[in-house]
Amino acid sequence: MNKRYHIVTYGCQMNVHDSERIAGMLSRLGYVSCDRIDDADIVVFNTCCIRENAENHAYGNIGMLKKLKAAKRDMIIAVGGCMPQQIGKADVLCKKFPYVDIIFGTHNLNRLEEYIKAKLGGKKRVVEIYGSEGEVTEGDIPLRTSYPNAWINITYGCNNFCSYCIVPYVRGRERSRRSENILAEARSLVAEGYRELTLLGQNVNSFVSPGDGMRFPELLEKLAGIDGKFRLRFMTSHPKDFSEELARAMASSGKICHCLHLPVQSGSDRILKAMNRKYTSGDYLKKIEILKKYLPDCAVTTDLIVGFPGETDEDFKATLELVKNVGFSSAFTFVYSPRKGTVAAEMPDKVPEEVCKERIIELVDLVNSQTRDVSAKYVGRTCEILCEAYDEKRGLYLGRDEYGRMGYFASDKNVIGEFVDISVKEANGISLMGELL
Ligand code: 5AD
Ligand code: SF4
Secondary structure, X not given: OOEEEEEEEOOOHHHHHHHHHHHHHHHHOOEEEOOOHHHOOEEEEEEOOOOHHHHHHHHHHXXXXXXXXXXXXXXXXXXEEHHHHOOOHHHHHHHHOOOOOEEEOOOOHHHHHHHHHHHHOOOOOEEEOOOOOOOOOOOOOXXXXXXXXXXXXXXXXXXXXXOOOOHHHHHOOOEEOOHHHHHHHHHHHHHHOOOEEEEEXXXXXXXXXXXXXXXXXXXXXXXXXXXXXXXEEEEOOOHHHOOHHHHHHHHOOOOEOOEEEOOOEOOOHHHHHHOOOOOOHHHHHHHHXXXXXXXXXXXXXXXXXXXXXXXXXXXHHHHHHHHHHHOOOEEEEEEOOOOOOOOHHHOOOOOOHHHHHHHHHHHHHHHHHHHHHHHHOOOOOEEEEEEEEEEOOOOEEEEEOOOOOEEEEOOOOXXXXXXEEEEEEEEEOOEEEEEEO
């Protein structure tokens, strides 16, 4: 019988795709995936450290494996990704979890296969973290798990050093992949039947292909030129780098979805400056105007942080104002979490927890009401959904339209991976209920 693996993934899409690369390595070693941790011969935790609660989740779940490992001594436990990549964290993990067998960082993820072989060969423990990012590696074959969507990395790392953010420290400096490799990957994914390609990078707008110097708008147009029916999405864009050229490129092909994730973080110019975001709320609004000039129907989503050090009631009100002004299709809202080693972690005037709580509740209320308003406008309309999955509990298929709205519908036959039209009958907050046409 095949040996089995279970991967626990925390954090962003970048990590989700890294886990697909890990799954690729494990399947090459002869392992097959299993749903229950208890059945696994190897468990891999692919961790995140963007906020403290992401780390706490991982700590809790790794801690829970102590008993299982005592009962199943041959089971291999590996902990990798962003959390161990932080300076000094691998030592903390070693001490806290003596039963963990393999610890690796973000820059040596592609070596996990070797580490597992070493462990199987009798090595007691493998702990290896690379201090810097090295060259972009090509050629690893991920085991994709999100059909009909396929994730494609176009850049790695980040150079922006927003003062609150740990990403540049754990993902290294920004590196772009070569355009010809990205295009070749995209062509073969479309030929294999993937219906949605999502380009990934911390800041896709600053993509510059080594060699030919191709920039993001051109890459997008070239990708949209690939034959076949599919959708193109990308994330994340930094407002300071969002250009008219990109808006024009987005409007150049029906394959490029009319939706843009453009994290604003705050509506207060004082806080934006302290965050080192390099734009003002006015600049942000101008970018939205440019976007809407080319794509009037474009859905805009964002990320917002409350409780950044020194944030006053007035600063917070500016965030609410900006949200009202833009009218986001949906938004991710976060309470600021100090990250050791970042500039903001050393800033004075921490905002009390109680105040953060009040602010996040008010912000979530506003964002939710905007989300509901956008969904309500769909009722009575027809929209094209790319079916992604079947929800066993609800007995319904689900998928998203090009703007990213989730739609549920009943169908007698399996339509996963197909574009279908639904007539929207009802809107429930962020999602839609429809009838298959
Ligand atoms: N605290 C809270 N939110 C954060 N983010 C990044 N770092 C922090 C932090 N220290 C949020 C930002 C970013 C998203 C991915 O996570 O909003 O856009
Ligand atoms: Fe973090 Fe800023 Fe880079 Fe985004 S752009 S990953 S928030 S440092």
